[in-house]
Each structure stands twice: as C-alpha cells, then as structure tokens.
Amino acid sequence: MSFPEGPFWLIGCGNMAGAMLRRWLSQGLDPAQVTVITRSGRGAPEGVRSLTALPIDETPATLMLGFKPQQLDDIAPTLSHLNPRLVLSILAGVEEQVLADRIPAGATVRMMPNLPVGIGQGVTALFTRSTDAQVRGHAQALAEALGLAPWIEDEARFDAVTALAGCGPAFVFRFIDAIAQAGVALGLDADLAQHLALATVNGAGSMAIGADASPGVLADRVASPGGSTREGLNVLDADDALERLMAATLAASERRNREMAAAARR
Known part of the structure; x- marks a missing residue:
C-alpha cells in the first residue's frame, strides 16, 4: 500500500472522514504523519495529533477536506496559504475548479466515499483533471484501501455518482x-x-x-x-x-x- 508521504492534515473529522482515517490507519498509514484539525478538538483516533487551529510554521504535503460543504466559505480562506502538494476533498457538490481557486495546491482530487469505507467495503469515486501519475496513484491507493475505487472521467457525472453510491x-x-x-x-x-x-x-x-x-x-x-x-x-x-x-x-x-x-x- 503506497500512501502519500509527508505530513497528512485532515480538516474536520466527522463520521465519514473519521471512518476513512481509521481505515487508513488500520491499513498502515503512520499516525505520526497525521494531524486532525477540528473546532472541538474531538474525533481524532488515538495516537493522532489533534488540534483546534492550524499549526504555526508547518505545512502539509497532503491536505484533506473533511468538513461540511456549507463551511467552505468560512474555512477555505484559512487554508489558502498552505499550498500542499495534494488536496483531497470529500465535499459533496463542490467542484474541483472551485476548490483549486480557493485552496491553491499542486493538484486537487475529489473523492466521494460512502459509509462502508470504514470496513473496507465502500465505494470511493475519484475525479481529478491532473494527469500526474503520482497524484493519481496516491489518490487511488488511499481509495482502494477503503474498497472499490472507480475513476469518474466526466466531473458532470459526479453528482449522480454521489446520489447513487454516496447516499x-x-x-x-x-x-x-x-x-x-x-x-x-x-x-x-x-x-x-x-x-x-x-x-x-x-x-x-x-x-x-x-x-x-x-x-x-x-x-x-x-x-x-x-x-x-x-x-x-x-x-x-x-x-x-x-x-x-x-x-x-x-x-x-x-x-x-x-x-x-x-x-x-x-
């Protein structure tokens, strides 16, 4: 399993994001690599650094957006200076270009998981415009640890995939x-x-x-x-x-x- 290297930050850790993180940890993601940032400071698995604000003078290699889509306007400005190598988003309905405009990064990948990802039997649909083999490989490795991991080549179909598999x-x-x-x-x-x-x-x-x-x-x-x-x-x-x-x-x-x-x- 080839998980992305470097600091892995998760912004928000609700039911879905938490289920994904726990599965990744069980499959070999190093907890010392992970930082969970939530307003409450709760929800992070044991052994994972949990904060209520972004660390000062640190940057992530991978930044995952695990909060509610309605919170994007409030949270995105606080992340715009980070410029990680990879942004992963599970924000339903929020298009890749919208994310790229608000949170600059080397690449942005949309992920649409469903709840059985927590037991490795879920579906996590993927979309990115990036053609970088390493970007796509890292995203696919993370998604395959959760179950089925299909790539959706037409982002216009992502809402339908979300309705069927996500909901x-x-x-x-x-x-x-x-x-x-x-x-x-x-x-x-x-x-x-x-x-x-x-x-x-x-x-x-x-x-x-x-x-x-x-x-x-x-x-x-x-x-x-x-x-x-x-x-x-x-x-x-x-x-x-x-x-x-x-x-x-x-x-x-x-x-x-x-x-x-x-x-x-x-």
Whole structure:
C-alpha cells in the first residue's frame, strides 16, 4: 500500500472522514504523519495529533477536506496559504475548479466515499483533471484501501455518482428497516424480523456480486411462475413502482448536490 508521504492534515473529522482515517490507519498509514484539525478538538483516533487551529510554521504535503460543504466559505480562506502538494476533498457538490481557486495546491482530487469505507467495503469515486501519475496513484491507493475505487472521467457525472453510491447506503438502510417492519406487520417479533432482513440483504448482495447475471435477472430466476415470490414482485413491478421511487429518490439527492455546487461557486 503506497500512501502519500509527508505530513497528512485532515480538516474536520466527522463520521465519514473519521471512518476513512481509521481505515487508513488500520491499513498502515503512520499516525505520526497525521494531524486532525477540528473546532472541538474531538474525533481524532488515538495516537493522532489533534488540534483546534492550524499549526504555526508547518505545512502539509497532503491536505484533506473533511468538513461540511456549507463551511467552505468560512474555512477555505484559512487554508489558502498552505499550498500542499495534494488536496483531497470529500465535499459533496463542490467542484474541483472551485476548490483549486480557493485552496491553491499542486493538484486537487475529489473523492466521494460512502459509509462502508470504514470496513473496507465502500465505494470511493475519484475525479481529478491532473494527469500526474503520482497524484493519481496516491489518490487511488488511499481509495482502494477503503474498497472499490472507480475513476469518474466526466466531473458532470459526479453528482449522480454521489446520489447513487454516496447516499445509497442510507437508502439501503431504509429498505432494510422497511422490509423488517413489513415482517412485524405480518406478526413476526421485531428483533427476529430485523435479523432476518439484515441477513437476507447481506446474503442477496453477496450473491449478486458473484453472479453471472444482473440483479434484475436474478430476481426473475428466484420467482417461480405462480409462486409467492412472483406475487410479491408483481407489487414492486406494477407500474414500475420501485424503479420510479428510486429514480425520484436519486434525482432529489443529485439535485441537492447541484444546489450545493452552485452555492460554492458564488
């Protein structure tokens, strides 16, 4: 694993940034290399330097932006003098050019992770205009330590990737809860229903990853004509109900990403 060398500063350390950092540390990133800077001074893993202000007379080689996109206007001016070799950003909806204009650096890479990165089974989409092999290699090494690491070559598609993969775990969690609640409505104990729902989604997901067919085809293979699975699928498939619901869900998330991007440009 070829992590970037030199001081690694993380500005903000909430749920997502913290999950990424903890995974990197578990995969060999040297904690002595890392500084976490937050307003509260909390959230940094054990063994990592934690500060409430930027260190004086120090500069990072890698600067990661792990705060909320809405905080960019307040925080960016405090970072504009650092000029690190590499800026990594997980700010949803904030375009690379906006970041490069506000925080000068050798290169800027957008990263869009989702929460399972904390267990090494996430998705971290990547985008940069840089063609520097070392820049792209360092970004990819960090992302691959978290799970799947696809490069998105058209930044205009980044909001859609964010809606599907970045927001997607929350939608899956909601589905798991909904199917469990449906089981409770049929008379199952709540704990049993949740365990069944979790195991079913976990097993089905693992099977779909290793299958020789698409999930849509797998669903039809499971559903025998006239059987109970087909009867349930008929409800989901009627008027494309599930597809339309998910299309509306992702469109709402993508729209919000675009709104945040527009606000960051101002």
